[in-house]
Amino acid sequence: MAHDTGHTCKAVTPDLHTSFMFERFHKFASPPHFHAFARTLSPWLFGISALLFSGGLVGGLVLAPADYQQGDSFRIIYIHVPSAWLSMFTYMVMASAGAVGLIWKVKMGDIVARACAPIGASFTLLALATGSLWGKPMWGTWWVWDARLTAELILLFLYFGYLALQSAIEDRRAAARAGAVLAIVGVVNIPIIHYSVEWWSTLHQGATLTKFGKPSIELSMLMPLLAMTLGFKTLFAAVLLVRARCEILEFEQHTAWVRELTTVTEAR
Amino acid sequence: MSNAAITAAGAVLMRDLQRAWRRRGELMQPLVFFTITVYLFPLAIGPADDTLRILLPSIVWVAVLLSMTLTLPDVFAVDHADGSLDHLALSPHPLALLVLMKAAAHWLSGAAPLLVLAGLLCAVFGLETYTLRALLLGLLLGSPVLSLIGTLASALTVGLRGGTLLLALLTLPMYIPVLIFGTSAARNAALGIPVEAEMFLLSGLSVLALTLTPWATAAALRARLG
Amino acid sequence: MPPPALQARELACMRGDDLIFDQLSLTADAGEVWQIVGANGAGKTSLLKIFAGLAPAAGGKLQWRGTAVQVGAAHLRQELCYLGHLPGVTGYLSVAENIDYLAKLSGCPQRMRPAEALLAVGLAELADIPVRRLSAGQRQRLALARFVLLDSALWIMDEPLTALDHDGQRMVEAMLADHARRGGIAIVSTHHALAVPPPHFRRFEFGARPTP
Numbered sequence: 001m002a003h004d005t006g007h008t009c010k011a012v013t014p015d016l017h018t019s020f021m022f023e024r025f026h027k028f029a030s031p032p033h034f035h036a037f038a039r040t041l042s043p044w045l046f047g048i049s050a051l052l053f054s055g056g057l058v059g060g061l062v063l064a065p066a067d068y069q070q071g072d073s074f075r076i077i078y079i080h081v082p083s084a085w086l087s088m089f090t091y092m093v094m095a096s097a098g099a100v101g102l103i104w105k106v107k108m109g110d111i112v113a114r115a116c117a118p119i120g121a122s123f124t125l126l127a128l129a130t131g132s133l134w135g136k137p138m139w140g141t142w143w144v145w146d147a148r149l150t151a152e153l154i155l156l157f158l159y160f161g162y163l164a165l166q167s168a169i170e171d172r173r174a175a176a177r178a179g180a181v182l183a184i185v186g187v188v189n190i191p192i193i194h195y196s197v198e199w200w201s202t203l204h205q206g207a208t209l210t211k212f213g214k215p216s217i218e219l220s221m222l223m224p225l226l227a228m229t230l231g232f233k234t235l236f237a238a239v240l241l242v243r244a245r246c247e248i249l250e251f252e253q254h255t256a257w258v259r260e261l262t263t264v265t266e267a268r
Numbered sequence: 269m270s271n272a273a274i275t276a277a278g279a280v281l282m283r284d285l286q287r288a289w290r291r292r293g294e295l296m297q298p299l300v301f302f303t304i305t306v307y308l309f310p311l312a313i314g315p316a317d318d319t320l321r322i323l324l325p326s327i328v329w330v331a332v333l334l335s336m337t338l339t340l341p342d343v344f345a346v347d348h349a350d351g352s353l354d355h356l357a358l359s360p361h362p363l364a365l366l367v368l369m370k371a372a373a374h375w376l377s378g379a380a381p382l383l384v385l386a387g388l389l390c391a392v393f394g395l396e397t398y399t400l401r402a403l404l405l406g407l408l409l410g411s412p413v414l415s416l417i418g419t420l421a422s423a424l425t426v427g428l429r430g431g432t433l434l435l436a437l438l439t440l441p442m443y444i445p446v447l448i449f450g451t452s453a454a455r456n457a458a459l460g461i462p463v464e465a466e467m468f469l470l471s472g473l474s475v476l477a478l479t480l481t482p483w484a485t486a487a488a489l490r491a492r493l494g
Numbered sequence: 495m496p497p498p499a500l501q502a503r504e505l506a507c508m509r510g511d512d513l514i515f516d517q518l519s520l521t522a523d524a525g526e527v528w529q530i531v532g533a534n535g536a537g538k539t540s541l542l543k544i545f546a547g548l549a550p551a552a553g554g555k556l557q558w559r560g561t562a563v564q565v566g567a568a569h570l571r572q573e574l575c576y577l578g579h580l581p582g583v584t585g586y587l588s589v590a591e592n593i594d595y596l597a598k599l600s601g602c603p604q605r606m607r608p609a610e611a612l613l614a615v616g617l618a619e620l621a622d623i624p625v626r627r628l629s630a631g632q633r634q635r636l637a638l639a640r641f642v643l644l645d646s647a648l649w650i651m652d653e654p655l656t657a658l659d660h661d662g663q664r665m666v667e668a669m670l671a672d673h674a675r676r677g678g679i680a681i682v683s684t685h686h687a688l689a690v691p692p693p694h695f696r697r698f699e700f701g702a703r704p705t706p
Contacts, residue, residue, distance in 0.1 A: 102487065105550075157441040164437055168428045169492075171510050173550075177491035178424050182438065185420065185484050189442050192473070196445035203452060254513040272601065279598040283587065290586040290624075351580025357548060360571040360601030490566050494549040 029108050031248045032257045038241035045238035052231030059224030067221075073137040078224055080130035082232040083123045084152060088190075090120030090236060091155065094162075095187040098180025108244075110176030111251055113183065114166060115243035119236060121159040127152050147201035151194050158186045172251060273361040277369045280356070284373030287346070295377060298335045299385050305331040306389055324395055325403045325454030328386050332407065333414070333443050337436040339378035340418035343370050344426040344489075353426070357493050364482035367489065371419040371481070379411045402457030406450035409470040416477040416485075417442050423488040446473060496560040498524045498573070498647040498679055500545065506553035507540045514540055518554070520698055522679045524647075527670050527690045530683040532700030538683040539579060542652050545681060546576045558648070572601040575646040577654055581637035585626035589617055592625055593639055602644040611643035615665065630657035641669060649673060649680040 027033050060078035067074040094116035101109030128149065135144035143149075162179055169175035252258045288295060309327045313320050347353040356366055387404050395403070421438040425431040453466035500522040507514045514537035522528055530538050543549040544556065547567050556563040558570045583592050593608045612618050615635040625633060634657050641649060649670075655663050667689050670680050674694035682688065688695070 102491070154441050154444055157437075161434075161438040161441065164434055165424060168425070168430065168434055171508075173508070174491060174494055177494070178488060181420075181484055181488045181491060182424060185417075185442070185481075188480065189445075192445050192476075193441075196448040199452065200448045203455075250511070253511055254508070272598075275598050279595050283584065283591075283595050286591070287584060287586045347584075350585060351578050351582035352584055354548060354576065354578050355582050355596060355599055357566070358546065358571050358574060358576055359599045360568055361599070363566070366599075494543075494565055 029106050031107060031111070031252050034108055034111075035245050035248050038245045042238045042241040045234050045241065049231045049234035049238060052227050052234060056224045056227035056231055059220075059227060064220045064224055065218070073134065076130050076134045078228045080127055080134060081225060082229040083130065084127040084148070085229060086232045086236055087120055087123040087127055087152065087155060089233070090116050090123060091158070091183070091190070092187065093240075094120060095180075095183040098176070098183045102177055102180040102184075107173075107251065110173060110180070111247045112240070112244055113180060114172075114176055115240055115247045117159060117162050117166065117179075119239055119243065121156065121163065123232075123236075124152060124156045124159055128156065145201065147194075147198045150201065151197045154193050154197070155190070158189075162186070273365060276359060276361040277365050280366050281369040281373050284370060285377060288373065288377035295381070298339045298378065299381060301338060302331050302335040302382055302385060303389065305334060321393075321395070322458070324390060324393055325399060325458075326451045328390060328403065329407070329447055329451050329454075332382055332386060332411075333440065333447060334436075335382055336379065336414050336418055337439055338432070339374065340422045340439070341425070341432045341435055343374050343419050343422040345422070345431065348427045353489075353493065357489060363486035363489065367419060367423065367485040368478075368482040371415050371485075374419060375412060375415040379415050383407050383411060396458070398460075399454055399458045402463050403450075403454040405467060406453040406463075406470055409467055409474060410446040410450050412474040413446050413470075413477040414443060416474075416481040420481050420485045420488060423485045423492065426489075426492055446470065449473070498559060498677070499557075500648065500679060500681070501557040501560075502545070502554065503556075504554040505541070505544060505551045505556065507537055507544060507549075508552040509537075509540060513552070515700065516553070522681060522696075524677045524679060525674050525694055526696050527674050527680040527682065527688070527694050528696045528698055529688050529690075530681065530698050530700070531685060536700040538700070539652055542650050542681065542683055543578075546574060546650050547571065548576075570648070573647040575600070575602065575641050575644055575649050577637055577641070577649075577651040579652055581633040583625050583633050583636050586624060588622045588624055589628070589636055590621040592636060593643065596640050597643055600640070600644055600646075602646040604643055605645045606643060608639075608643060611639045614642045615639045616661075631659060631662060634658055635662060635665075638666065638669070641673075647678050649678060649682075651680065651682045651684075653684055654682060655684055655686045 028037065056078060061075055066072050094113050097109045097116065098113035100106050101113060131149045132142050136142055162182055165182060166175045166179055169178060249258055306327055310320050344353060347356065357363065359366060386407060390400050390403060418439050421435045424438065425435045428434060449466045449469045453463040456463050502518060502520045505518040506516045530541065532538050540549065544551045547563050547565055547570050550565050561569055563570050589612065593612060597604055597608060612621055615638055617632065617635055617639065625636065638654065654666050670690050673680055
């Protein structure tokens with residue numbers, strides 16, 4: 001009957017030049033190589049992000065001067081702003097990886113896209129929670145009808161939709177392909193949503209959370225922000241690698257190399 | 269576009285319309301749901317309250333969106349149930365064109381009656397003519413987006429358990445821009461502010477949806493059928 | 495244009511997380527009627543879907559007339575007539591409307607008028623009856639009317655004899671024999687015995703070694 005012959009499945013490869021860089025990239029498109037590569041790289045990324053976080057938090061919470069308008073409560077931006085940026089960035093990665101999986105049928109694209117979704121949803125929740133915490137001392141309410149925060153909430157709905165679709169479709173690969181279509185449509189929708197929410201909030205003269213004097217943000221405020229953003233980015237990459245490794249094992253559970261991995265640990 | 273493709277597209281459209289016409293009893297149900305939803309608000313707010321008159325366009329818009337999510341699963345679910353979805357996918361004619369016809373059939377049988385009923389209800393509630401015109405024009409210009417994006421979501425969720433709820437979850441966030449511009453037009457009209465900008469934006473969204481969603485829907489169908 | 499031939503090499507198929515089959519190879523040339531047999535769950539329906547270009551294979555290669563087939567490959571769809579598990583007929587339309595719609599949707603040229611095809615499958619008197627009032631066997635005949643009506647090189651049929659009476663089964667066997675004589679290819683999954691003239695008949699059994 002169906003006997004296992006290991007890695008018989010080949011991704012459809014685009015026309016490759018045999019330059020060194022393309023060979024390296026092509027290697028990462030293969031799940032076992034990505035799995036091993038991710039295992040070695042992710043501890044480093046966690047370490048780097050920890051360093052960046054500590055530097056950024058010290059700089060932001062301790063060293064940067066208090067804002068003359070908001071006092072110390074503005075310091076929440078050191079978590080709010082990077083997580084909001086990362087929530088958008090993650091969606092872009094999810095849609096791009098999904099597109100690679102859908103159009104060029106590269107399995108790693110599907111895997112990375114599925115791995116991104118919970119991470120992006122978490123960043124979005126964090127951005128919303130910190131936005132709420134920021135709004136409380138400023139406006140006295142837990143929710144502020146700020147254009148950016150509202151758009152962030154809609155982004156959370158888009159993530160929930162993606163996650164719901166993934167869990168509703170049983171076949172993993174079909175789910176990833178359908179999710180890719182949804183994510184690509186979402187990417188086109190996001191600028192439209194942002195524009196319409198801006199339109200909507202200017203009608204109501206709503207509060208604006210992110211009102212910084214644009215030309216005059218001080219360097220001592222900016223540096224920790226950049227450090228935190230880089231820290232979040234490396235954390236995202238590290239967590240993505242870990243999640244991608246789990247997804248790879250689930251996608252490839254029938255292949256020989258995965259069986260080998262699990263039986264070796266049992267033997268110990 | 270070959271003659272055969274146009275014939276096939278026409279056949280898809282006619283079949284969906286014929287099927288809708290022969291099931292016209294069931295087509296009433298979303299209209300009843302729409303009416304009930306709209307009537308919930310005066311019951312919730314209070315009949316002599318001026319708030320209702322101000323909120324009416326927004327209530328109607330939200331009720332339209334919710335009622336659409338009830339009609340959308342049928343775009344592909346019925347075909348999936350009797351096995352004719354495979355024939356759609358196996359037709360050599362461009363699938364994007366064929367699903368566009370499905371969306372058009374949905375608009376004609378599902379959205380258009382809703383718009384007519386919305387106009388009737390607003391007139392009954394005594395909405396001023398200028399606001400009513402802006403509301404209806406906004407609905408008219410924005411409804412293609414609703415049908416097109418809904419058809420895409422219907423293709424993504426075809427045959428899934430709990431598909432209707434999932435479809436609502438997917439479409440409603442994507443409907444938000446149309447909702448914002450449509451209600452903005454109605455409210456501005458009530459204040460006497462010109463509403464060309466909103467109308468152009470809604471038309472723009474419809475054209476964008478018309479050009480992009482058929483391909484996305486075709487891709488979604490092929491992804492789900494595999 | 496290369497002659498009609500369906501070549502499958504080392505196809506693999508996944509259903510969810512399970513590998514259903516692997517290393518499946520089959521070559522179907524003009525004039526051959528292949529009967530696919532196997533236990534329940536062996537993957538017959540999945541295999542037929544892969545052949546039709548409805549589902550992607552998890553591995554291996556598939557070619558029609560020498561050109562590779564991916565999901566939605568146009569060159570295959572233009573010459574394919576497919577019968578799935580369900581008859582694929584619309585309940586609220588009449589028999590005649592159904593056959594009209596399916597003929598327009600397909601890319602294959604018509605060999606005869608739709609009314610003649612309905613006559614050939616024994617549904618001529620029921621032409622204006624809505625399909626939802628028909629029995630399962632009658633719906634199956636309607637689904638088969640397409641194969642009579644259209645001129646397609648490749649027939650893929652999943653359990654075509656379902657719900658058919660004895661006459662119906664003879665009808666399908668005659669259709670297959672005629673199709674093979676005219677140089678077409680048919681791939682049929684069924685556990686019934688198929689009486690097709692020997693030179694055209696081939697058998698593929700899941701789990702056995704491929705027979706030449």
